[in-house]
Amino acid sequence: MTISEISKICKALGEENRVKIVKLLTGGERCACDLLKDLNITQPTLSHHMKVLSECDLIITRREGKWSYYSLDCETLTEFRGFIAGLDCNKSRRRCSCR
Amino acid sequence: MTISEISKICKALGEENRVKIVKLLTGGERCACDLLKDLNITQPTLSHHMKVLSECDLIITRREGKWSYYSLDCETLTEFRGFIAGLDCNKSRRRCSCR
């Protein structure tokens, strides 16, 4: 996973409602109108957010009749978790090389 | 750590250069002019990015003479890692409650 992909995912999660959506989906897949009940936004706005989350492969959409079911994309999420897990702080001091 | 704080951190990481900066800081603290060498941006832009990273408490600034040294804020990073680690996918299907 490239830095570009990482930052794209982070950008997607840089909006509160989208973090809430992802958090909700950790409980299993949900249809749009169910998600809508837990968020204070209109239906088109939710649709927009789902598109953003799809475009960075954080979620998968499954169509069933007139309902769209959304769920987390395990593969992307696993890679992303791995990257974030690798960001550990390091207290070592490195001399500034600017003369 | 609230959803609002999480999304603020993600928004900060939603920019490629800032992900690179955080990644660089996992190697230990660095001064601005050293970071600048690894990025294709001007000094004011770097300064702006460092401010954004500071404002969500991802980094700590230490002033030493004319140099500013930046390092990762372990506490914030640990909490953030914890949140992301808790986002696991769940393949269970939940019926849509929309009639």
Next chain:
DNA sequence: TGATCATATTGACAATGATCTATATGAAGT
């Protein structure tokens, strides 16, 4: 004190994004 260096701030601009209303699409039921 005057020059130089590292970093921060200001101000401007173009691009992006979150949100809404209105409308389209497409499936299901009558």
Next chain:
DNA sequence: ACTTCATATAGATCATTGTCAATATGATCA
């Protein structure tokens, strides 16, 4: 066929953001 329902798309608006050139700040050194 017509209506209804769930979701998507279009278009508009307002706020935010990444970037740079110019300038300010504040430390160090001659």
